[in-house]
Amino acid sequence: MLYIVFYDISDDGMRNRVADVLKKKGLVRVQYSVFIGDLNSARLKDVVASLRVLYRSNKEGRFSVMILPVTQAMFNQRIMIGDEFKENEDKIIW
Amino acid sequence: MLYIVFYDISDDGMRNRVADVLKKKGLVRVQYSVFIGDLNSARLKDVVASLRVLYRSNKEGRFSVMILPVTQAMFNQRIMIGDEFKENEDKIIW
Numbered sequence: 001m002l003y004i005v006f007y008d009i010s011d012d013g014m015r016n017r018v019a020d021v022l023k024k025k026g027l028v029r030v031q032y033s034v035f036i037g038d039l040n041s042a043r044l045k046d047v048v049a050s051l052r053v054l055y056r057s058n059k060e061g062r063f064s065v066m067i068l069p070v071t072q073a074m075f076n077q078r079i080m081i082g083d084e085f086k087e088n089e090d091k092i093i094w
Numbered sequence: 095m096l097y098i099v100f101y102d103i104s105d106d107g108m109r110n111r112v113a114d115v116l117k118k119k120g121l122v123r124v125q126y127s128v129f130i131g132d133l134n135s136a137r138l139k140d141v142v143a144s145l146r147v148l149y150r151s152n153k154e155g156r157f158s159v160m161i162l163p164v165t166q167a168m169f170n171q172r173i174m175i176g177d178e179f180k181e182n183e184d185k186i187i188w
Contacts, residue, residue, distance in 0.1 A: 006127075007102075008101075008126050008127040030160075031102070032156055032158045033102040033158070034160055044173075048173055048175065051175045052175055062126050062176075063176040064128075064174075064175075065174070065175040065176050066124075066125055066128055066172055066173070066174055067172065067173040067175070068164065068168065068171075068172045068173075069168045070162065070164065070168060071168075074163045074165075074168075077163050078161065078162045078163075080158075080159070080160055080161075081145045081146055081149050081157075081158075081160075081161070082152075082156075082157040082158040082159050083156060083157055083158050
């Protein structure tokens with residue numbers, strides 16, 4: 001199933017660690033703080049467990065992550081406003 | 095149709111202005127930077143237009159908003175990790 005992961009994390013270092021974990025787990029970055037990935041239940045549990053570990057180590061500031069199942073059709077109807085994300089080594093889904 | 099609005103905005107003042115606009119437009123806050131609302135196409139266009147005005151006035155820092163159609167069933171399967179949002183005057187959807 002396709003999942004979208006949004007996060008709002010105020011600490012720059014922690015935000016980068018979350019992005020690294022999501023990349024390592026095979027998700028693809030879509031926006032500054034939005035990743036998407038096709039995850040079976042085992043991989044989903046693995047992603048959730050890793051993010052919970054990071055949350056417990058978060059010292060200060062906002063740490064809020066939402067993981068939401070989504071269909072490709074709905075994802076294709078997304079509306080983006082604002083800065084485009086440019087991290088060329090990532091395979092970006094437009 | 096149900097829409098989820100997720101934003102990653104580094105400037106505190108701008109982030110509050112976006113939240114105020116979304117509240118005024120009748121969306122409900124679910125997490126620090128996540129709102130949800132049942133919008134027809136006219137209201138959706140209105141929300142998008144208002145957010146674009148704010149984006150154009152954004153001086154510095156990240157300003158990234160994603161609006162995504164979602165079904166109630168999918169929304170109910172969301173996984174939240176991290177700080178719970180507490181703004182008691184808001185009607186929060188759990």
